[in-house]
Amino acid sequence: AQTVTQSQPEMSVQEAETVTLSCTYDTSESNYYLFWYKQPPSRQMILVIRQEAYKQQNATENRFSVNFQKAAKSFSLKISDSQLGDTAMYFCAFMKFARDDKIIFGKGTRLHILP
Amino acid sequence: AAGVIQSPRHLIKEKRETATLKCYPIPRHDTVYWYQQGPGQDPQFLISFYEKMQSDKGSIPDRFSAQQFSDYHSELNMSSLELGDSALYFCASSLGTSGGPYNEQFFGPGTRLTVL
Numbered sequence: 001a002q003t004v005t006q007s008q009p010e011m012s013v014q015e016a017e018t019v020t021l022s023c024t025y026d027t028s029e030s031n032y033y034l035f036w037y038k039q040p041p042s043r044q045m046i047l048v049i050r051q052e053a054y055k056q057q058n059a060t061e062n063r064f065s066v067n068f069q070k071a072a073k074s075f076s077l078k079i080s081d082s083q084l085g086d087t088a089m090y091f092c093a094f095m096k097f098a099r100d101d102k103i104i105f106g107k108g109t110r111l112h113i114l115p
Numbered sequence: 116a117a118g119v120i121q122s123p124r125h126l127i128k129e130k131r132e133t134a135t136l137k138c139y140p141i142p143r144h145d146t147v148y149w150y151q152q153g154p155g156q157d158p159q160f161l162i163s164f165y166e167k168m169q170s171d172k173g174s175i176p177d178r179f180s181a182q183q184f185s186d187y188h189s190e191l192n193m194s195s196l197e198l199g200d201s202a203l204y205f206c207a208s209s210l211g212t213s214g215g216p217y218n219e220q221f222f223g224p225g226t227r228l229t230v231l
Contacts, residue, residue, distance in 0.1 A: 045222035
C-alpha cells in the first residue's frame with residue numbers, strides 16, 4: 001500500500017520569503033505521479049503542481065517548484081516570493097501510474113503567510 | 116470553462132436520516148470519483164466510476180451506495196446517517212478515455228454535510 005507523510009502540520013513565513021514544505025512517501029511502484037494540492041479557506045481543492053516519477057527534471061509552475069528525490073522517496077514543495085494568497089492547507093498526494101486511479105493524500109501542512 | 120458541479124452545497128440532516136449528494140462532471144468526462152474529508156482531515160477516497168461501472172472502491176461504509184448514470188452524473192446515497200458522517204464530500208471528474216495514463220482529476224467545490 002502507498003503512504004504519504006507530511007511531517008510539518010503547520011508553518012508560518014513572512015510575505016515575500018521562500019518556504020519549503022516537506023513530503024515523503026512509500027510505494028513499491030516504479031512509475032507514479034506526485035502532486036501538491038492547495039486547499040484555501042474556501043475548501044476548494046486546487047492542483048498546484050504535478051511530477052511524473054519517470055521524469056528526472058523537477059516540475060516548476062511559476063513561483064512553485066518541487067525537489068523530487070526518487071531514491072529517497074522525497075517530494076518537497078518550494079514556494080518563492082510567498083504571497084498572502086498562498087495561505088492555505090497544502091496536501092502532498094500520490095497516484096499510481098494507471099488510468100483512473102485514486103489519489104492518496106497526506107495529512108496536510110497548514111501554511112500561514114504573514115504580512 | 117465548465118467545472119464540476121455538486122449539489123447541494125450544504126446539507127443538514129438528523130441522525131438516522133438519508134442523504135443524496137449529486138455530482139455533475141465536466142462535459143465529456145466519463146470518470147467520477149468521490150472523496151470524503153472529515154474536519155481537519157485529509158480527503159479519503161470512497162468510490163469511483165468509469166463509463167457507468169464501478170471501477171474502484173475505498174473505505175466506503177456499507178450504508179453508502181453510489182452510481183453513475185447514463186449522462187455520467189453520479190449520486191452518492193447515504194443512509195442511517197451518523198454524527199461521524201459529517202464531512203466535506205468532494206466529487207472529481209476526469210476524462211478516462213484520453214488515451215494517456217494520466218487523466219487529471221478536476222475537483223468540484225464539495226458538499227458540506229452536517230449530521231445533527
